Amino acid sequence: MRHSDRLSETFSALADPTRRAILARLAQGEASVGELAQPFRISAPSISRHLKALEHAKLIVRTKDAQWRRCRLRPQPLKEAADWITRYRRHWEDQLDRLAEYLDEMPKSFGAKRER
Amino acid sequence: MRHSDRLSETFSALADPTRRAILARLAQGEASVGELAQPFRISAPSISRHLKALEHAKLIVRTKDAQWRRCRLRPQPLKEAADWITRYRRHWEDQLDRLAEYLDEMPKSFGAKRER
DNA sequence: TATTTATTTAGCTATTTGGCTAATTAGCAC
DNA sequence: GTGCTAATTAGCCAAATAGCTAAATAAATA
Known part of the structure; x- marks a missing residue:
């Protein structure tokens, strides 16, 4: 093509x-x-x-x-595509980390209860 | 789109x-x-x-x-795309295994030397 | 050889894409 | 306000896409 x-x-x-x-x-x-x-x-x-x-x-x-x-x-091309995308893995893992931190902050700001 | x-x-x-x-x-x-x-x-x-x-x-x-x-x-969408593709990971890893086996067979068929 | 089955090619259409230039919007600085 | 810079929208064009039906090809089977 x-x-x-x-x-x-x-x-x-x-x-x-x-x-x-x-x-x-x-x-x-x-x-x-x-x-x-x-x-x-x-x-x-x-x-x-x-x-x-x-x-x-x-x-x-x-x-x-x-x-x-x-x-x-x-x-094989699937592997190459995966290799390309997973160079960004750190970014989405960081993002999940930030979400987790944010959820940890929630109780303080809103007084909601969260178990650990 | x-x-x-x-x-x-x-x-x-x-x-x-x-x-x-x-x-x-x-x-x-x-x-x-x-x-x-x-x-x-x-x-x-x-x-x-x-x-x-x-x-x-x-x-x-x-x-x-x-x-x-x-x-x-x-x-986030990169993660989703990676998740989709890596469902096929087994396939390309199997393929590499077969390539390795094939290379191991080479010396027998062609008399070429390969170190291990 | 004629028929049937599996698949592709040819050719049509409507839509999308990706580039462009020209014109417009939005904010800043004078 | 005028002018400058940043970015987008409008509108044009050529090529690509994805669907379709009808026709062609290729192999098996009767």
Whole structure:
């Protein structure tokens, strides 16, 4: 597609609930296109395009098996995306720390009781 | 925007290198719009639209400070995205295990030497 | 060979995206 | 007030997206 970099392509592929559901299904084992399409009210060509997007993003591979195409998950780009995001882990953990501190302050300001 | 669910909105916001660079900058501390725009060859209105996308995705907040808008990172959606992706952690770790096994097999098949 | 099944490609449409310039709003300083 | 700076909104354009139906391809089966 139009993405210059891998990470953009990965996040873009993940930015669709149908494609995420397909990946969730493939996490349980490989499946044919028809099996993947079955839970959705979407036409076969549309599913095919979603799979092409996932394949282009290297999130799946498709192999021929008689008249079926079996799809398999390729987790590598997921790892790269996770690596990118978790550089910010400290930030959300700090935020939770601040929330905890704030809750600890509550009783003083409002006289409410909190058990520890 | 047009996203029905939070996760799609988050991934969509992350699927752009300019927006990811802006988040990386904000990870070091808050900044005004002008400061955020400075490293890019992109017009101010385009930056403004990127910031609006990030704000809509709840990845940043903008507060008024005289004639400036100061932007701050909001890491919560990043945590949610990381939580989603890391459900697949097992898969990429398994994959690395298989790669390691494969490399261990190499010497037998090819007679190459590998230290352990 | 003809039929059926699985999947993709072609081509259409409507919507979204991301860039731009020009114009507008908002606050500060004179 | 006027002017300066910061930022946004309005409006244009080209490309991408996601859906659809109809047609094409490929393999198995009768």
